[in-house]
Amino acid sequence: PATQSDSMTGTAPSGSKTFLVTDGVPTRAGYVCSGWSTDPDAQSATFHAGDSVSVAYGSSITLYAVWEQASSSVTGSPQTHGVVGTSWSYTPTTSVEGCTLSVSGASWLMVSNGSVVGTPTSTGTFEITITAQKDGYQNGTQTFTVQVLSSLSFESSPEGGAIIYAV
Secondary structure, three states, X not given: OOOOOXXXXXXXXXXXXXXXXXXXXXXXXXXXXXXXXXXXXXXXXXXXXXXXXXXXXXOOXXXXXXXXXXXXXXXXXXXXXXXXXXXXXXXXXEOOOOOEEEXXXXXXXXEEOOEEEEOOOOOEEEEEEEEEEOOOOEXXXXXXXXXXXXXXXXXXXXXXXXXXXXX
């Protein structure tokens, strides 16, 4: 943001000048500006956009941006069931472009072109974790459970509908 400055004159060295913290937000790759501080090494912000800063007569103040490392996140709604021998896939959404995905929790899964894909070879309950990584960002993860069944069977009911059950 642009520098803010002003001056005041008076008959005696007293008083102060008040400034509003700008709502202009600086940018830095992999970081988020959480506010401003008078300490260049501050870990938390003292001032935020719209706050008033008072500067005493005859003095100056410098506000420094307080940076927090940005993080990525993984979201979406994967299928929670699969069937042995049938392809399973899920395309998660990441909050940051250009993340590299990895998957753990089932040896039959791999990452291909931004999707998690695989064909289960055995029944069981698998706790899957997808991790999104990008230099300069904290990793984002999503964990969910996939239950793999041996097969699905279909039967006709007397009313003409179908009953589906896991085997």
